[in-house]
Amino acid sequence: MIDTTVSIAGITLKSPIVTASGTFGSGQEYAQFNDLSRLGAITVKGVSHEPWLGNPPPRIAETHGGILNAVGLQNPGAKAFIEKDLPFLRTLDTKVIVNLCGRTVEDYVAVARDFEGVEGVHFFELNISCPNVKAGGMAMGTDPKMAEEVTRAVKRATATPLIVKLSPNVTDITLIAKAAEAGGADALCLINTLLGMKIDIHKKKPILGNKIGGLSGPAIKPVAVRMVYQVSKVTTLPIIGTGGAATWEDAIEFIMAGATAVSVGTANFTNPRVVTDILDGLVAYMQNQKIKNLSQIKGIIE
Amino acid sequence: MKKMFWAEAEIRDNHCISPDIYAMKIIAPDAAKNAKSGQFIMVYLDKGELLLPRPISIYDANDDEIEIIYQVVGKGTKALSQMQPQQEIKILAPLGNGFTIAPDTKKAALVGGGIGTPPLYYLAKTLAQAKISADIYLGFRTTPILAEEFRALNNGEVHIALENGTDDNAHKGFITDLIASQNYDQIFSCGPEPMLRALAALTARTSTPTQVSMEQRMACGIGTCVGCVIKAGAQYTRVCCEGPVFDAKEVFPQ
Ligand SMILES: Cc1cc2nc3c(=O)[nH]c(=O)nc-3n(C[C@H](O)[C@H](O)[C@H](O)COP(=O)(O)OP(=O)(O)OC[C@H]3O[C@@H](n4cnc5c(N)ncnc54)[C@H](O)[C@@H]3O)c2cc1C
Ligand SMILES: Cc1cc2nc3c(=O)[nH]c(=O)nc-3n(C[C@H](O)[C@H](O)[C@H](O)COP(=O)(O)O)c2cc1C
Ligand code: FES
Numbered sequence: 001m002i003d004t005t006v007s008i009a010g011i012t013l014k015s016p017i018v019t020a021s022g023t024f025g026s027g028q029e030y031a032q033f034n035d036l037s038r039l040g041a042i043t044v045k046g047v048s049h050e051p052w053l054g055n056p057p058p059r060i061a062e063t064h065g066g067i068l069n070a071v072g073l074q075n076p077g078a079k080a081f082i083e084k085d086l087p088f089l090r091t092l093d094t095k096v097i098v099n100l101c102g103r104t105v106e107d108y109v110a111v112a113r114d115f116e117g118v119e120g121v122h123f124f125e126l127n128i129s130c131p132n133v134k135a136g137g138m139a140m141g142t143d144p145k146m147a148e149e150v151t152r153a154v155k156r157a158t159a160t161p162l163i164v165k166l167s168p169n170v171t172d173i174t175l176i177a178k179a180a181e182a183g184g185a186d187a188l189c190l191i192n193t194l195l196g197m198k199i200d201i202h203k204k205k206p207i208l209g210n211k212i213g214g215l216s217g218p219a220i221k222p223v224a225v226r227m228v229y230q231v232s233k234v235t236t237l238p239i240i241g242t243g244g245a246a247t248w249e250d251a252i253e254f255i256m257a258g259a260t261a262v263s264v265g266t267a268n269f270t271n272p273r274v275v276t277d278i279l280d281g282l283v284a285y286m287q288n289q290k291i292k293n294l295s296q297i298k299g300i301i302e
Numbered sequence: 303m304k305k306m307f308w309a310e311a312e313i314r315d316n317h318c319i320s321p322d323i324y325a326m327k328i329i330a331p332d333a334a335k336n337a338k339s340g341q342f343i344m345v346y347l348d349k350g351e352l353l354l355p356r357p358i359s360i361y362d363a364n365d366d367e368i369e370i371i372y373q374v375v376g377k378g379t380k381a382l383s384q385m386q387p388q389q390e391i392k393i394l395a396p397l398g399n400g401f402t403i404a405p406d407t408k409k410a411a412l413v414g415g416g417i418g419t420p421p422l423y424y425l426a427k428t429l430a431q432a433k434i435s436a437d438i439y440l441g442f443r444t445t446p447i448l449a450e451e452f453r454a455l456n457n458g459e460v461h462i463a464l465e466n467g468t469d470d471n472a473h474k475g476f477i478t479d480l481i482a483s484q485n486y487d488q489i490f491s492c493g494p495e496p497m498l499r500a501l502a503a504l505t506a507r508t509s510t511p512t513q514v515s516m517e518q519r520m521a522c523g524i525g526t527c528v529g530c531v532i533k534a535g536a537q538y539t540r541v542c543c544e545g546p547v548f549d550a551k552e553v554f555p556q
Binding site: 064069268 | 309394531
């Protein structure tokens with residue numbers, strides 16, 4: 001018998017395949033194509049204390065093997081999320097990761113508190129790395145002091161296990177990882193999108209309304225694998241590897257680099273059944289290779 | 303939530319109908335039976351570096367097939383134009399809200415511009431079946447498409463305008479020049495944004511209810527990425543699920 005379960009902060013996930021924030025809504029749309037209860041967890045789109053308007057369109061641009069997005073974290077706020085989206089998530093036999101965003105430390109604490117006494121949330125994921133929000137998201141994820149401070153503040157405000165999601169737009173990601181660990185993070189998720197830009201040479205202007213956006217998809221996978229590998233060498237915290245995963249081979253690559261779980265984002269747009277395909281491939285691989293438990297291959301790269 | 307179908311479908315036909323414009327028939331019974339005029343499909347390219355599916359409107363649908371008409375404008379539509387009958391294509395359909403015919407509408411006008419013309423055909427057919435008369439107004443830069451198909455429905459006048467054309471039977475100028483909007487209970491439109499904007503201004507003056515089909519760059523097509531928004535009032539709203547068809551007043555406030 002193979003065992004696909006993995007454990008993060010003492011909570012067991014049925015499988016290491018997780019959905020990435022902002023790419024899976026709250027799961028409902030994708031339930032038509034996938035048995036969501038097979039997933040390790042669903043990470044919902046970024047939620048803030050107050051509603052956020054988001055960036056002007058266009059918000060999506062396709063690049064070679066990747067996409068740029070500048071959604072700007074448009075969301076109706078925690079209250080609307082709890083009323084409209086959480087009831088569906090509660091009906092699923094899987095774990096729920098709520099991705100939190102804010103412009104200041106106080107914002108993050110406020111949105112975490114919005115979930116006080118609310119059932120059906122298994123983890124918070126602190127998005128300190130969103131490159132789209134001018135006012136502060138960026139600075140927090142790129143400065144070790146700020147990263148530690150915001151992690152500690154949210155950790156104090158809530159008993160829910162805390163994943164800190166790291167920005168790749170830094171010189172040395174291990175410094176931010178260690179700062180989040182020092183602040184009390186229970187786990188890390190990496191990477192968020194890489195800042196990028198695309199210009200329409202005929203119109204002589206950027207495609208995105210926000211001019212710059214975050215690059216995701218297969219184009220960023222090597223960067224993500226490298227960062228997971230580096231971070232896994234400096235921390236004992238479990239890591240959710242993210243960035244361009246689109247096949248079961250990609251998932252194995254992240255796990256060998258040191259990830260406990262793998263989250264899938266942009267690939268959902270290319271194939272709405274991709275999480276099921278990845279899971280099927282992973283199970284077949286484990287059977288063929290006689291791998292009983294993923295800990296046998298986790299972080300095997302020296 | 304609306305039912306949508308993910309299908310690995312077979313291409314029945316794919317041929318050029320006018321320079322750079324292709325018609326593709328896709329065998330997809332579930333999607334076809336559930337399709338409504340004004341809805342669209344996502345076409346997945348399986349082309350490695352082209353990750354995103356392409357949104358294309360439903361031109362026509364019957365028991366087992368969906369037909370789309372598309373213009374080659376970039377790498378994705380180029381790849382689509384090279385696909386052959388019997389090849390498989392992945393689609394997600396039907397998507398979006400579609401046009402809504404008001405219960406008391408007796409006379410409608412359909413206004414299409416360029417490659418915005420095909421999405422109106424299925425609506426024109428639906429109106430003809432419902433015995434609601436519909437005048438058709440189609441504007442093009444130089445070369446009309448589908449005029450004969452609309453005429454064959456025989457359910458109202460068909461007017462053509464060409465910006466730079468030389469056809470004696472066509473009006474020279476913009477299609478909006480020809481429309482007396484007070485004559486209609488409802489107007490439906492799809493085409494380039496400047497045309498939709500001009501039409502919205504025109505029909506606002508006669509308070510004629512007007513629906514416009516909008517475009518935006520999309521990723522998921524089903525409401526999850528919040529990427530495909532346009533401004534509607536003070537809010538950003540998603541074209542793929544709150545649209546693509548909007549009340550003209552909502553997106554072009556006067
Ligand atoms: C709801 C809807 C219905 C549509 N219906 C039709 C139709 O019936 N016939 C038709 O010919 N075209 C239609 N379009 C436009 C069509 O989606 C684009 O022409 C097509 O995506 C271009 O792809 P490409 O790879 O050839 O071009 P590229 O410019 O190489 O595409 C790059 C990226 O930009 C996106 N993109 C480029 N232009 C548009 C556009 N105008 N709208 C949305 N995304 C765009 C592409 O999807 C892709 O992600 C529709 C668009 C929408 C939103
Ligand atoms: C459209 C879109 C929206 C996103 N929204 C969020 C978000 O709200 N919060 C967040 O932490 N990450 C967000 N991300 C980043 C993804 O969760 C993920 O970290 C990144 O896209 C890399 O993974 P991928 O290549 O598998 O997509 C978003 C990404 C995309 C493409
Ligand atoms: S395309 Fe993703 S929300 Fe519309």
